[in-house]
Amino acid sequence: xxxxxxxxxxxxxxxxxxxxxxxxxxxxxxxxxxxxxxxxxxxxxxxxxxxxxxxxxxxxxxxxxxxxxxxxxxxxxxxxxxxxxxxxxxxxxxxxxxxxxxxxxxxxxxxxxxxxxxxxxxxxxxxxxxxxxxxxxx
Numbered sequence: 069x070x071x072x073x074x075x076x077x078x079x080x081x082x083x084x085x086x087x088x089x090x091x092x093x094x095x096x097x098x099x100x101x102x103x104x105x106x107x108x109x110x111x112x113x114x115x116x117x118x119x120x121x122x123x124x125x126x127x128x129x130x131x132x133x134x135x136x137x138x139x140x141x142x143x144x145x146x147x148x149x150x151x152x153x154x155x156x157x158x159x160x161x162x163x164x165x166x167x168x169x170x171x172x173x174x175x176x177x178x179x180x181x182x183x184x185x186x187x188x189x190x191x192x193x194x195x196x197x198x199x200x201x202x203x204x205x206x
Contacts, residue, residue: 071131072113074138078106081142098168102141105175109134112182130185137178141171 082103113134116127148167 071135071138072110072117074135074142075106075109075113078138078142078145079103079110081145082106095168098172099145101172102145102168102175105172105179106138106141108179109138109182112186126185126188130182133178133181137175140174144168144171 082099113131116130145168
């Protein structure tokens with residue numbers, strides 16, 4: 069459940085009321101993109117934990133990818149916010165959209181990997197069911 073905790077922590081960091089004023093224009097859109105991907109990850113984790121007959125190795129792989137991406141995203145967001153508050157990275161007192169682009173890229177890449185693994189699992193299940201049906205007919 070480390071992945072789930074990492075995603076929830078990221079969502080809480082993004083949704084802190086006292087930092088919302090740091091997000092404007094493109095930066096707000098970028099943060100919304102990160103939030104949407106984190107919410108997608110949350111849904112994936114909730115759905116995979118409730119399924120029976122799922123390959124535990126694949127679930128662990130998906131969970132680890134999500135955990136790493138969520139932790140990275142939260143670290144970067146917290147670092148940038150801290151720099152702004154301390155006055156180290158002070159550009160109009162707002163978080164710059166470019167500062168978060170590597171986070172969006174990592175989150176998107178992880179989302180693609182998760183989708184591929186989920187689809188591969190579904191294909192494996194379809195093939196397995198197909199083989200069972202053929203054996204029943206024989």
